[in-house]
Amino acid sequence: MRYNVEIDAPKELRELLREGLQLERWQSDAQMTPELLRRLADEAVAEATQAAAAQGYFSARVSYALDRDSTPWRIQLHVDPGERTSVGAVDIQFSGPVLSDSDPKAAALLARVRKEWLLRPGMPFTQAAWEDAKRDAARKLSSWRYAAARITASRAEVDPKALSARLSITLESGPAYRIGAVQVRGNRRYSDRLIENLNPTRPGDTYDRQELALYVQRLMQTGYFASARVDAMTDGAQTEAAPLQATVIEGSTQQLETGLSFNTDVGPRLELNYRDVDVKDTAWRWRNQFRFDGETQEARTDIDTPPRAGATWFNLFGSAKHTTVQNEENTIMSTGLSYNWAGAGAPSSLGVVATFEEQRLPDTAPDHRSAVFFGFRKGFRNTDDLILPRRGFFGNITAGGAPAALATQQFARFTGAATALFPLGRSDDLTLRTEAGVVVAPTREGIPSSYLFRTGGDQTVRGYAFESLGVQRGTAVVGGRYLLIGSAEVTHWVTETWGLAVFADAGNAWDDGPYEPVLGTGVGARLRTPIGPVRVDVAYGEETKAWRLHFSIGFVF
Secondary structure (H helix, E strand, C coil): CCEEEEEECCHHHHHHHHHHCHHHHCCCCCCCCHHHHHHHHHHHHHHHHHHHHHCCCCCCEEEEEEECCCCCEEEEEEEECCCCCEEEEEEEEEECHHHHCCCHHHHHHHHHHHHCCCCCCCCECCHHHHHHHHHHHHHHHCCECCCCCEEEEEEEEEECCCCEEEEEEEEECCCCCEEEEEEEECCCCCCHHHHHCCCCCCCCCECEHHHHHHHHHHHHHCCCEEEEEEEECCCCCCCCCEEEEEEEEECCCEEEEEEEEEECCCEEEEEEEEEECCHHHCCCEEEEEEEEECCEEEEEEEEECCCECCCEEEEEEEEEEEEEECCEEEEEEEEEEEEEECCCCCCEEEEEEEEEEEEECCCCCCEEEEEEEEEEEEEEEEECCCCCCCCEEEEEEEEEEECHHHECCCEEEEEEEEEEEEECCCCEEEEEEEEEEEEECCCCCCCCHHHCECECCCCCCCCCCCCCECEEECCEEECECEEEEEEEEEEEECCCCEEEEEEEEEEEEECCCCCCCEEEEEEEEEEEECCEEEEEEEEEECCCCEEEEEEEECCCC
16 A cells, blocks of 8 residues: 655654654555554654654644545644743863863863854753764863863753753863874885984973964875875773874875966966875976966976975975066076974975066067075964864965076065964854065065065955056056055854854055055855865955955864
């Protein structure tokens, strides 16, 4: 016999019941009988009642009606969920050595667990949210020093008449852990020493999950591995020297990638990348990139040495680039050597770069410039998460110069960029961003354009075209010796993954004369993804009196 099921319930419950009821699953069973059907219908009442309770409806009324006159038979399940139960009070307790820890970081950790508890008073109580909140609290407590923290007791007391749930949880910290030696697993092509060289911790350091995440990030950024995982072995008694287990899966040594994309700064872009991360079985890395878009055509090759002790390596590169931006046309040839070391943010480096450039402006003769630039770059970062941070800061500073004997114009150059992140409650974030630069020289003439400043676009001053803010030379915009921009943005997260933002950007690049910042304001949408936030913005440029669309993905470090 055949039958159909109709579920009369709010959409949220209706979709849940269609996936979970046995009554739904058995509709196509060839052995169905009237007796079995009535039994499944009776069970559906109990299943629907339990499903409603799991969603916070503890006073649901469920019934069914069986229509035998229809062909096939029809069963209508009616669910009146009643009012939803909400969280009334939350009691979070701790036990274990963390209570006697005199380190201020321990007290801050406990305060953070309480402050960031996910299921707060007034919120709807559901079983899934309750489990998520408990799991998240234990994970936060185990993120620093107390790696084996766990839940020892939890209780949800529901009062159906008051439509209120009282929650209590006790978290046991377990012992304090310090890091020990690294144990490497899964490697065949690359040595243990190479993998150990990327470890940001030292034996005796306090356990910190962020450091382990940074270790994984460094391993993956080498290009050697398809997968990497780092865990502290907390199941033994070695609390003062818990071994780190680094498990890797080696990837292909050679890879060819092509890409076609669109960017609101430069339009359509075609990319071709080839890499060999184990040249002649030496673990040297060779990378080649070809990029073509409406404003830039570039070919670049890089050679990196294997990571050395302390996560350091050397890089040798050569590039040829042609750009046409704001009626300034440049052909640039560069080569350089740098010594690099990994940190919490973008790598830091010391290096020397030789640049040879031909500049063409409308109705002017070509201008040839060159410089051998000696520079330093320092990246910094301190955030609560590597991919999707909400609190902390990151940025970089650079300094360097080109001496008169090795440049068409002697100059020194200094830059700094920083982004600060502040959570404003559970669903709102504030982002403050600033960038500044100065070129110390009697004139900009003779300095290669890559060392001067222009701004405007997706990641700088929104509401203006890509690098359209700078020094006006006829119909062209060229770089100046000074840069200063700032931005403030507030994002309200409608759900865990997407939100709405309002922002204001201000700044400019200039040469002689006073600083005259321009303003861009607008609104945007935000989407959290595993590879970083996606941003779509509509911005109004106060100077141009026009709206512009901006699209970008990921943080810029």
